Amino acid sequence: MRPDLIARIVNDPFGDPALFLSRRFEKTAFLFDIGDLSLGSRDLLKVTHVFLSHTHMDHFCGFDRLLRLLLGREKTVAVYGPPGIIQQVGARLSAYSWNLVHRYRDVLRFRVTEIGETTSRTHVFSSRLSFKAEEEMRGHAVSGGIRPILETEDLTVTAVPLDHGIPCIAYRVTETARIQIRPDALARHGYVPGPWLGKLKQALYAGRPGTDMIQPAGSPGHRAAGETGGHAAAAESPPPCSLGKLRDRLTKIRPGQSIVYITDLAGTRENIRRAAALARNADHLFIEAVFLEADQKHAGKKHHLTARQAGWIAGASGAKRYTLFHFSARYEKMNPGREETQAVFYAEAARGVAEGAAKRGRNTGPGGNAAPVPCPFSYPAAV
Ligand SMILES: [Zn+2]
Structure with a gap:
């Protein structure tokens, strides 16, 4: 089965280290480190999250390219990195003159999070404010060691601080286990795909009771179980069915993948x-x-x-x-x-x-x- 997470090292292994992580069927991507990247603008435009190990030049010098590409677009990029990253992103942004960008209709924001040994804090830099830091969350204590830094509906990113002479962060992306519909089972039961499958998955993710009833959609000529004969007896839609039955008949659990990026x-x-x-x-x-x-x-x-x-x-x-x-x-x-x-x-x-x-x-x-x-x-x- 083809994986949903597609990870690739961006450059030649002797070049600046970076990992590009995209997802099948989605137009967004994660980038781990941002040095001198052999990555086209199309891919770079997909980036919503940048995870920095540290800010030696070979891991950070491509930030300006991203900034230039995104300026004038409505977008928020989340940036994660070791202690000092807020000040360092701020320094990169303040190296330019921004007397016009506050008037741009489309606002570019960098939401920067420092991952300390036992604390974490986030600041936002917005083109509307000429990229002056706007504090969002003051430093707060977190449990040390491996800890989650980003949790979405379908994945979790965890991080751990390491020692590279300076602090350096390693990251792990873990996909949430997914519910999948088996097309063969769908056809066998005379059902057709449609919005009802989305509702079925939502009900399962939400952990609704197996006795809850769902209304499936049937193929033309679908006959409810037990229905016999009659050339014009095709049911408009199959009878409602319990969530538990539909789960057992039609779905399978696909375990989430995990990708780890460790450098320096x-x-x-x-x-x-x-x-x-x-x-x-x-x-x-x-x-x-x-x-x-x-x-x-x-x-x-x-x-x-x-x-x-x-x-x-x-x-x-x-x-x-x-x-x-x-x-x-x-x-x-x-x-x-x-x-x-x-x-x-x-x-x-x-x-x-x-x-x-x-x-x-x-x-x-x-x-x-x-x-x-x-x-x-x-x-x-x-x-
Ligand atoms: Zn390095």
Whole structure:
């Protein structure tokens, strides 16, 4: 079955890291990091939420492109990032002169949320106010560790702060389980699609009692159960049916997908523990692998993971699939073949996956792999 969430790394794995997450049948998209992006305007216009890991240039310099593209359109973009992000978005906006935009009929707003270790706060910047910050929610305490930052009808985004020498945020998108109609079952029972199916789904999502009656729509010639004979006996509409019966006959539950984006973190025990917990049983983990294990000292200095550590996180979390990105440019220069270089990263990560998965296997008590045992090749935080 084709997934509804479509995630893709925007650039070449040696380029600026970013993940574009769109949804089938929908015109909106999420963007994780906004550096120099090889993303067309059509895709960029779909973006409603930008989730920033941190504001090193390779993750943030594309903000101006988004701003320029959206100016003059009626739109609100939610931006999430680590502490300081409100001030930094404000600084980007205040770098330009805005003596005319307050008159624009279509208002562009950036709703910026800082994700702290134990607090969160949101400010809004609106073109109507020449992008001066308008406070929306004062800082409020949140539970530390992994916490939800966005909840809609059909998905939840959770985040966890990590250490990259500066604070850095990793994100997980989890789709809500969905009720689906089975077209074969619909036809078999002589029903036809129509607005009543929307009402049926709504009733099920709302948890209405199975005895509630629903009026289905039938195909021409539909006969109510038990009806026999008579060439002109086609019923205009089938008889009402109970919600419970329709649920059992026509629907199935499709589990939601989960996508995880983790980049720019030092290979410390605590970071690795948090990352593995965030990615627990994810359908697809996108994770940085900046250096190879041979360069672990350098990785420590730069506050980045090695491919082996990235693999370990994938293995320990039980992620079903993983994609590596953010390879250091030093390997691009050192090796003639980019594909060969990538293969080296994946081979090293595969070793880490096996090591991480072995640890997960030994940790299947109550709570499963919620707290994987410490990664044996983590590094203390570099000074
Ligand atoms: Zn980076």
